[in-house]
Amino acid sequence: MRFTNGGCIMNTITRSAFIRQGSVFAVSVALLGCRHPVVSGHTSDCQTSADSLGPFYRAGAPLRADMRVAGDLGAPLNMDGIVYSDDCVTPLSGALVEVWQADGAGAYDNGSADFRYRASLNSGENGGYAFSTNLPGKYLNGGQFRPSHIHFRVTAEGHQSLVSQVYFENDTDIASDPWASSPEAEARILPVTESENGELQVNFDIYLVLAS
Numbered sequence: 001m002r003f004t005n006g007g008c009i010m011n012t013i014t015r016s017a018f019i020r021q022g023s024v025f026a027v028s029v030a031l032l033g034c035r036h037p038v039v040s041g042h043t044s045d046c047q048t049s050a051d052s053l054g055p056f057y058r059a060g061a062p063l064r065a066d067m068r069v070a071g072d073l074g075a076p077l078n079m080d081g082i083v084y085s086d087d088c089v090t091p092l093s094g095a096l097v098e099v100w101q102a103d104g105a106g107a108y109d110n111g112s113a114d115f116r117y118r119a120s121l122n123s124g125e126n127g128g129y130a131f132s133t134n135l136p137g138k139y140l141n142g143g144q145f146r147p148s149h150i151h152f153r154v155t156a157e158g159h160q161s162l163v164s165q166v167y168f169e170n171d172t173d174i175a176s177d178p179w180a181s182s183p184e185a186e187a188r189i190l191p192v193t194e195s196e197n198g199e200l201q202v203n204f205d206i207y208l209v210l211a212s
């Protein structure tokens with residue numbers, strides 16, 4: 001079963017545009033037509049940019065670092081990173097990192113108690129997080145497939161919540177996807193390497209913004 005992504009529209013003022021406009025305020029992202037609007041500020045060059053929440057977020061995913069389901073489609077993928085504050089260097093422990101994605105066949109688990117391919121993680125003392133999954137499959141958004149992607153929602157005390165998505169280099173569906181091809185997404189199109197055991201490895205460090 002495939003799902004569309006709800007046709008959300010994202011308007012973003014980039015940091016450079018923000019500076020050019022000489023604005024004092026840092027209100028930068030407005031999501032139109034999505035279920036949950038996102039507003040985030042720009043206070044540093046390292047900030048991780050926001051992306052659409054999409055229609056498939058579910059709160060309350062179990063705390064776990066392994067989302068794999070035996071026998072499912074999708075290459076084994078390991079992902080890790082560090083959650084930082086907006087000075088770009090201070091790691092944040094205890095951040096809640098929620099991730100969700102389609103399975104290898106391109107379907108989201110939108111109702112089961114298993115919360116398949118959904119997880120909550122807490123960043124460790126050094127701000128680190130890591131999880132194992134399978135490479136997400138693609139699903140149709142209207143007439144086009146969305147590129148393979150993983151959704152993130154990151155929450156930390158004293159910081160603005162971040163809703164974003166990551167994509168993978170050399171995915172041929174990035175160019176036709178309005179979210180993945182946005183200039184703001186460029187830093188979230190991530191290199192994929194192969195580890196010694198033959199599994200895919202991706203790194204994604206996350207930089208939050210202080211709450212205003």
Ligand SMILES: [Fe+2]
Pocket residue numbers: 005054056101102149151
């Ligand atoms: Fe999605």
